[in-house]
Amino acid sequence: MNTNEIDKLSFAKAHALFETGDIDRIEVGTVKGLCDIHRYLFDGLYRFAEQVRTLNIVKGNFRFANCMYLDVILKKRLGMVIDWQNVDKVLYLQAMERSPINDLELRTLLHQRLTNQVDDREVIFKGITQSYYYEGYEPE
Numbered sequence: 001m002n003t004n005e006i007d008k009l010s011f012a013k014a015h016a017l018f019e020t021g022d023i024d025r026i027e028v029g030t031v032k033g034l035c036d037i038h039r040y041l042f043d044g045l046y047r048f049a050e051q052v053r054t055l056n057i058v059k060g061n062f063r064f065a066n067c068m069y070l071d072v073i074l075k076k077r078l079g080m081v082i083d084w085q086n087v088d089k090v091l092y093l094q095a096m097e098r099s100p101i102n103d104l105e106l107r108t109l110l111h112q113r114l115t116n117q118v119d120d121r122e123v124i125f126k127g128i129t130q131s132y133y134y135e136g137y138e139p140e
Contacts (some may be wrong), residue, residue, distance in 0.1 A: 001045070007137035010041045015127045017041070018121075028076040082116045084127035087113050089134055 018024050018041050029031035039050035042102035075081050087109065115121045129139065 004137065006045050007132060007135065008139070009045055011128070011137060011139060014132075015125060018124050018128070035131075044063050058063050075118045078114075079118060080116055081118050081123065082110050082127070083113045083117070083123055084130040085123075087130065092134060106130045 020111070026036045033106065035050045042049035090107075091109055095109050099106045115123060132139070
């Protein structure tokens with residue numbers, strides 16, 4: 001299976017995570033919750049789904065992390081989520097590249113895009129689409 005096929009399947013799983021309400025049963029802010037999200041998205045696609053990473057994963061020049069986990073924490077603790085469709089891809093990737101040294105640029109960029117529309121389906125699903133777009137996948 002090539003990367004585009006894997007992205008297509010995990011993209012569908014990401015939509016299902018929210019459509020089924022399974023996201024609401026995941027522990028927020030815990031390693032277990034992160035592993036549960038990872039298993040949901042990547043089970044059957046990667047042999048390491050659900051495992052705690054022992055190595056950093058990078059794409060290009062930046063560390064990889066899925067934005068959905070951040071949104072779950074923000075939703076529970078702050079009653080806010082990031083409106084990812086309004087986060088510029090180039091600015092986001094540049095901020096991610098620099099974040100291991102100084103994360104102020106990334107925090108500022110994302111803070112400007114916070115919204116209280118935590119249950120808005122359009123914000124949720126466009127955010128999922130945007131996160132895959134950042135990684136190079138564009139749904140057909």
